[in-house]
Amino acid sequence: MLIEPSSILYAYAITRDFGFAPNPFHGFCTxxxxxxxxxxxxxxxDWILGVGGANLKNAKKKCILxxxxxxxxxxxxxxDDHRFSIKKPARNGSRVQVLGDNIYHKDRxxxxxxxxxHHSNPDGSFNITNxxxxxxxxxxxxxDHFYYFGDKAIEIDLGSIGYNRIRNYKKISLDKSEPAKKIIEEIDIKFHSDKNIIISDPCQFSDFYKRVDQGTGELY
Incomplete structure (x- = not known):
């Protein structure tokens, strides 16, 4: 079933789109x-709708994910899941490896x-804020059911779901919102052959080597 009973659509602003969060690589979007x-x-x-924020000018107010x-x-x-070992970061690897998001686990x-x-300090030490x-x-x-458009983000009717101000996130009941269901259904039909692949590179993929501090928004 495409849309489950009592499910929710979370529409949120993607402030930075390097390919780290969300991470659309290796057949899973995480x-x-x-x-x-x-x-x-x-x-x-539930469904997650990632919309380009103000910093992503070419993707602003468009569907990235x-x-x-x-x-x-x-x-x-x-x-520990062997399927996601490939998402562990390697800062001396390819762009995709550098952007691995499998970065947290606990010690003994x-x-x-x-x-x-991507969330560490420049020297690789812990960034405590992040x-x-x-x-x-x-x-x-x-x-394993996703559409990632990256820098070819598509126009959608955000006004129909009341998400005109692209800030933080909006939680929408899919039982009660026909416009939200329509967005999901139309994308699923139109782009079905592109499911679970990277339709285009992340908006900031060329800056893959940079790191970010979520507290200040600084890239380094």
Missing amino acids: LATCKPDIRNTAKVG LMKVTEKMSFDDYW NGEWIQEDS LYRDTKANQVLIS
Whole structure:
């Protein structure tokens, strides 16, 4: 079933689109960092609509991502799952490897480890601001039913779902919103042959080597 009973659409602003959060590579789209409120409350069967924020001028107010949550797991389970080992970051690897989002797991004492990644400090040490924000929700959202448009983001009718101001996120009941259901259904029909592939590169893919501090928004 495409749209499950009692499911929710979470529409949110993608402030930065490197290919890290969301991470659309290797046949799964994952949201493993940022947006802790969405990661905490979204359930399997819900939908995530990622809309270009003001900083992404060519994708502003356009759909970068539409994904159905098909799995949800803790950071430790994500780290240990052999399917997602390929999403562990390698800062000396390819662009896709550099942007791996499988970065959090706990040590023997139950303390968080943050792997050298897009969310670390320039020297690879822990960025405590990012670690704190990301681990506020010990949940990873996973999809094997997604459409990732990247820098070829598509126009959608955001006004019809009341998401005109692209800030934070909006939670929409799919039982009660025909316009929200229509957006999902139309994308699923029109782009069905492009499901689970990267239709175009992330908007900021050329800056793959940069890191970010979520507290200041600074890239380095």
